[in-house]
Amino acid sequence: MIVPAWNEGQNLRQLVPALIRLEELHEVIVVEAAPDPATAQIVRASGGFYLPFAAPNRGAQMNLGAEHATGDVFIFHHADSVLSAEHLGSLRRALADQAIIGGAFHRRFDDRHSWLRPLEPVARVMSRYGGNCFGDQSIFVRREVFCALGGFASIPLMEDMEFSRRLRGAGKIVVLDPPIISSGRRHCARGAWRTSLENGLFIALYKCGCSPARLHRWYYRERFSSPNESMVIAPVEETPPR
Helix, strand or coil, X not given: CEEEEECCHHHHHHHHHHHHCCCCCCCCEEEEECCCHHHHXXXXXXXXXXXXXXXXXXXXXXHHHHHHCCCCEEEEXXXXXXXXHHHHHHHHHHHCCCCEEEEEEEEEECCCCCCCCCHHHHHHHHHHCCCCCCHHHCEEEEHHHHHHHCCCCCCCCCHHHHXXXXXXXXXXXXXEEEEEEECCHHHHHHCHHHHHHHHHHHXXXXXXXXXXXXXXXXXXXXXXXXXXXXCCCCCCCCCCCC
């Protein structure tokens, strides 16, 4: 299990201990941008493996986590989503079919209100029939396939879309139940339809060739001024002990 994080200390305080308790989960690796000693302590005290990273770049963060992972299957999981033993059981049964190389889970939102309900069945149909698998669906992939594909693109946003496109082209994937419970905090804070329209616009801009660095800056404009588009983001030199 690889968890890219950025300013997620509160979520990690709950998530990491819950993940560690799952018997079928081999390890939990948290790769945190803008490293915070308090978050590092939370992860290590819970039994997780903590890796610092210089700046927000989910693709590169997840690649770093994969470099340190020892399992045969990688699961890339967001800090504000919930994964249970039922999810791992579903994953184990799916991967018993050696033809399946990876996939993701369906999703549903917490903190729901009436505006969020119509979005879920649309997302299910799109995910099942050739659409993109997004990061908050907990993308999973066999180690050898991930390595053959060269991992995620080292981009700060849209890394999930870029990778899922290549993953679908590499072989058979599945989208599983039970759905992942993903936080609806952005939808609730900014409005469900406004957020959905913004997300659709960002996807369209990306497909039209807009820089992921620029999209990242726009998407997180309230939280962070993203790195210069020409900047190559690299992990910090030191890797703390497990």
